Amino acid sequence: MEDEAAIAETVAFNLQRDGYQTAIAGDGRTGLKLAHEIKPDLIILDLMLPELDGIEVCRQLRAAGMSIPIIMLTARDGEADRVLGLELGADDYISKPFSLRELLARVRSVLRRSELAASTGQTLVLGHLEIDPAGHEVKNKGTKVDLTAKEFELLRVLVQHRGQVLTREQLLNLVWGEDFYGDPRTVDVHIRWLREKLELEPATPGLILTVRGSGYKFRR
DSSP, X not given: OXXXXXXXXXXHHHHHHTTOOOOOOSSHHHHHHHHHHHOOSOEEEESSOSSSOHHHHHHHHHHTTOOOOEEEEEXXXXXXXXXXXXXXXXXXXXEESOOHHHHHHHHHHHHHHHHHHTOOOOOEEETTEEEEXXXXXXXXXXXXXXXXXXXXXXHHHHHHTTTSOBOHHHHIIIIIOTTOOOOTHHHHHHHHXXXXXXXSSTTSOSSEEEETTTEEEEOO
16 A cells, blocks of 8 residues: 555556465555455555555554554654554564665565464463464463464564563564664553453463563463
8 A cells, every 4th residue: 555656656566576365445445445355465555645644544454453474664753653553563664765675675574473373373362361373373271262364473472582581672573583673662552452352351460571681581
């Protein structure tokens, strides 16, 4: 979804050359409709869209329970928008102007992490949680919980290393990738969201624990 037709066409052409199928939406409302209709593997979302801006498109997609990976295109000085986009569930961002080579690298990286999160594995039962890596599904006391792709990947990493303290920097590298240049506070925001969705008492978490001065760990 891109508001500048020439940029959108160029990005689409290069993605197609790299073997991807593409669809373009020139405004947020059309893009939202397309996302629901074709359920793409990834969305490149410009913040500055007519009709509905990128922030609102992202918010509505996540509110609808759609965990499609999202890469946001932002202005170089739009730090507040980048933070808000990530807090709403975007998986990565890239600032304008950007190189096509960098964008393609980000696309491959985000898709690779998404595929890893959905890789096959046995359902884990941890207390009141059931985690199905293959189905990308989590149940809390038998009720399905809607997690974004990033929330699920963060949970998967914490569970994979349960009992081990992981710093914010380690979590950023493992979940967002080494090429992510965002604020480490992004981890705190996503931890808070996971607790709100998964903990019986989010204010006094019993699963995802804070280790003061170090980071976070999932209880054994």
